[in-house]
Amino acid sequence: xxxxxxxxxxxxxxxxxxxxxxxxxxxxxxxxxxxxxxxxxxxxxxxxxxxxxxxxxxxxxxxxxxxxxxxxxxxxxxxxxxxxxxxxxxxxxxxxxxxxxxxxxxxxxxxxxxx
Amino acid sequence: xxxxxxxxxxxxxxxxxxxxxxxxxxxxxxxxxxxxxxxxxxxxxxxxxxxxxxxxxxxxxxxxxxxxxxxxxxxxxxxxxxxxxxxxxxxxxxxxxxxxxxxxxxxxxx
Numbered sequence: 542x543x544x545x546x547x548x549x550x551x552x553x554x555x556x557x558x559x560x561x562x563x564x565x566x567x568x569x570x571x572x573x574x575x576x577x578x579x580x581x582x583x584x585x586x587x588x589x590x591x592x593x594x595x596x597x598x599x600x601x602x603x604x605x606x607x608x609x610x611x612x613x614x615x616x617x618x619x620x621x622x623x624x625x626x627x628x629x630x631x632x633x634x635x636x637x638x639x640x641x642x643x644x645x646x647x648x649x650x651x652x653x654x655x656x
Numbered sequence: 657x658x659x660x661x662x663x664x665x666x667x668x669x670x671x672x673x674x675x676x677x678x679x680x681x682x683x684x685x686x687x688x689x690x691x692x693x694x695x696x697x698x699x700x701x702x703x704x705x706x707x708x709x710x711x712x713x714x715x716x717x718x719x720x721x722x723x724x725x726x727x728x729x730x731x732x733x734x735x736x737x738x739x740x741x742x743x744x745x746x747x748x749x750x751x752x753x754x755x756x757x758x759x760x761x762x763x764x765x766x
Contacts (some may be wrong), residue, residue: 567747583759645700
C-alpha cells in the first residue's frame with residue numbers, strides 16, 4: 542500500500558490567494574482527518590470525516606477554511622483567502638476503526654508558507 | 657476541556673540513558689492513549705498505545721505507564737539511542753478522534 546498521499550509537499554503563496562491541499566487516504570480506510578502542525582500549538586485537529594461525511598469541524602479556525610471529501614479516495618482542504626498566520630504543516634491522516642482501532646496513518650504533510 | 661498537556665518541550669539524553677516524557681489529560685471519557693514518533697520531514701507514526709484497563713505496557717525499549725486516577729500517562733525509553741532522536745507526541749481520545757499534546761523534541765547524544 543502506498544500509504545496516505547498528500548499534495549503538494551510544499552506550497553508558497555501570497556497573502557490573499559486561494560490554497561488547496563489534497564489528500565488520498567489509504568484504500569479501505571473510512572475515517573479521514575486533517576491536522577495542522579505549528580511549533581507553538583503542536584498538532585491541532587481541524588476536521589474529520591467518517592464515511593465521507595464531516596463529523597466534527599470544531600477545529601477549523603475560521604470560515605476561510607473549508608474541507609470536502611467527495612468520495613472515499615479523495616479529500617481537499619481549502620484556505621481562501623490565505624493569511625501569513627496560516628503558515629504551517631498540514632497533515633492528512635486516515636484510519637480504519639474496525640481493523641486498527643484508534644491507529645492513525647499520516648501522510649508526509651504539506652508545508653504551507655503564506656508570504 | 658479537551659486539552660492534553662505534554663512536558664517537557666525538549667529533552668537531551670546521553671546514549672544509554674532513560675528518556676521520560678509526561679502527559680496529562682482532562683476528559684475522563686478518553687479510552688485510548690497512544691504515543692506517536694515523528695522524524696523531520698515525515699508524518700507522525702504510531703509508536704505504542706495503551707488503554708485505561710492496564711497500568712503499564714511495554715514494547716521493546718518503550719514503556720507506557722498509565723495512572724487513571726491522576727489522569728496522567730508517560731513514555732519511558734530505556735537505553736536511549738541516537739536513532740531515537742525525534743519528536744514525540746502523546747495523544748488521548750476515543751476510536752474516532754485523537755487530541756495531541758504539543759510534542760517533545762528528544763535528542764540523544766552518543
